[in-house]
Amino acid sequence: MSREPSPLFVAKRTYHGRRMADTARFLPIFGAGLFLLPLLWKTPAEDGGTGTVQVMLYVFLVWIFLIGAAAILSRRIPRTDSNASETEQG
Template structure:
């Protein structure tokens, strides 16, 4: 089942697109980390000043907007979803 090795050097445009695909794969991971981040601000011990809902709201929505913007930028540069015969990134 060995896949044929592709060329080592790619055309600049193709190279760019591959890296964009890598970025597209990475983005949800970053998103998940960002969305889970507020859990670290939870303070189980009483008596401490607690994080306010509005602060978390600002953070989550800010992260959300950034994710949407980055996703838009990435998908704009990912020209054709039908193109790569090799779904594995190189």
């Protein structure tokens, strides 16, 4: 068993790429939570409740935020050789 021990730390670029990929995987879960949040608000029938206009504005703004976050994350995730070769072939 003369296998060399693997390094304790990975390269900074590799670590950064993995954390960006983890963030991109978490984004749909975070977005679902944001979309479900208006269900906890008061209904318009109750005193001081939130109206339909405010809820729809909130949902639209969350949607725009998620699109922007996904666009930024997709540009920051480094492309691997396997992804690059698949894109070039097909």
